Amino acid sequence: MKMVEPPQEMDRRSFVKKVLGGTIAGSLFLVFPMDGDGINFQEGLPSGELPEEIPGIKNRRYDIHNQKFAFIVDITRCIGCGSCCVADKREYQVPDGNYRTWVERYIKDFDDQVYVDCPDGGLDGYQKPRDDIPVDARDTFFVPKLCNMCKEPPCTQVCPVGATFISPDGFVLMDNDRCVGCAYCIQACPYSARFLHPVTRITEKCTWCYHRIRKGLLPACVEVCPTGARKFGSLNDEQSEVYKILKGPGVLTVLKQSMGTWPALYYMGQRLEVI
Amino acid sequence: MSKHALHLIVVMVSIVAMAGAGLALKARFIPESFGLYGAYRADAIDEEARRAVRHGTNASCFGCHPYEATIHLEGDHTTISCEFCHGTYSDHITDKKKTGTLPVKKGQEITTLCLRCHNTEIKARSTIVIKTVGMPDHLAKQNVKVTHTCNQCHHVHAPLKYINEAKKITGLMEAES
Structure with missing residues (x-):
């Protein structure tokens, strides 16, 4: 019986070719920034060594359907310095008189009267105590406000042209x-987080610095917060502070829960009076 | 051929023409990425993600300012962002080149900046988080002129640097005498 000699040499060669090809292609896949969603991660990034502040995003494929982020504001740590407001204004060059984020000062007296003020959105910090209140303060605290990133956002429902929407990774953009x-959305937002840009005449809102998050950086306000009152992180990362807080037993509240907007912005140490 | 055939043809042709016009207009006016994730233009997400980052991190400043980095990281002000006091990274550096000088705060500006956080009079400040002082009581208590600015005693990057050094020196002097 005559054995048919298989073309072994050719097989090996093509095998090696295929394996090598696959390996090189695979490694190139890892070397080049994966811009599956068309993002060049180095574009518009400050040069120099940038730490990976949100793990698992930088130079990786961003799976837009499999992301979950949370923002936690710790009222008990906020000192009302207004760093966040300044950073926010600088990051977006927000026009004067409009605020993507702001810090309110609450003062409660012994008769449970609540006095709230917010001079210039907290941009200049709080340099002076309020002297227009005749009574003794019982409780005073600062409340940073920003977009609540509702899971059921009223603003997207009212937009007649589909210009505001909730993205698959949970951001209202x-x-x-x-x-x-x-300006229907500005009226619809229960948290007053939106404003009409006086020059471009389009609505602007806090995006939790979506452009920074997609590059693995923390939002600008979280970046500059000196006391850690603002915390941000991915819930896919079990080591992140927000994951641990959300999993832990501490009391977290949201603003205007009864409105059924299901915010992704949580508050720690929040008082009932804050709306 | 029936005498009504022409009517039928006219109706059919107009339906086809109108459908064609409708499809053409739809293709013209509906944005390319509309409906990929929902009833909106999916490219808007990428556009937002591509926005230029203006703030760096402290690490991006420390790369070129190692002296300041050493002092800043040693002291009690490590959590303070460089850019809050000095200005944004992008106003200073563009494409790895220096394009602007960030202002340095001087004199009374520094005191104003310090008191944004360290003012006891603002009762809402948590004492667990931050040490606060009342002005000008603090200056009087330390036996210095009321015109002194904070940075005459406190290093702005490491507030207790000089204080601790002075304490060490005076401690030594006391031990020797």
Whole structure:
């Protein structure tokens, strides 16, 4: 019986070719920034060594359907310095008189009267105590406010042109090309987080610094907070502070829970009076 | 051929023409990425993600300022962002080149900046988080002129640096005498 000699040499060669090809292609996949969603991660990034502040995002494929983020504000640590407001204004060059984030000062007296003020959104910090209150203060605290990133956002429901939407990774964002500036969303937002830009006449809102998050950086306000009152992190990362807080037994509240907006912004040490 | 055939053809042709016009207009006016994730333009997400980052991190400043980094990281002000007091990274560096000088705070500006956080009079400040002082009581208590600015005793990057050094020196002097 005649054995048919298989073309072994050719087989080996093609095998090696295929394996090598696959390996090289695979390693290139890892070396080059994966811009599966069309993002060049180095674009617009400050040079120099940047730490990976949110693990698992930098130079990785960003699976937009499998992301979960949370923002926690610890009222008991906020000292009302206004760093966050300054950083926010600088990061987005927010026009004067409009605020993507701001810090309110609450004062409660012994008759449970509540006095709230917020001079210039807290941009200059709180340099002076309030002298227009005749009574003794029982409890005074600062409350930083920003977009609540509702899971059931009223603002996206009212937009007539589909210019604001909730992205698959849970951010309520704006489409600056589609917005017609009708301001329905500004009226719909129960947290007053939106404003109409006086020059472009389109709505702007806090995005939790989406552009920074997608590059693995923390939001600007979290970055500059000196006391750690603002915390941000991915819930896919079990080592992150927010994951541990959310899993832990501490009391977390949201603003205007009864409105059923299901915010992803949680408050620690929040008082009942804060709305 | 029936005498109504022409009517039928006219109706059919107009339906086709209108459907074609409708499809053409739809293709023209609906953005390319509309409906990928929902009833919105999915490209808007990428556009937002591509926005230029203006704030760096403290690490991006320390790369070129190692002296300041050493002092800043040793002291009690490690959690303070460089950019809060000095200005944003992007106003200073563009494409790895220095394009602007960030202002340095001087004199009374420094005291104002310090008191944004360290003012006892603002009762809402948590004492667990931060040490606060009342002005000008603090200056009087330390036996210095009321015109003194904070940075005349406190290093702004490491507030207790000089204080602790002075304490060490005076401690030594006391031990020797």
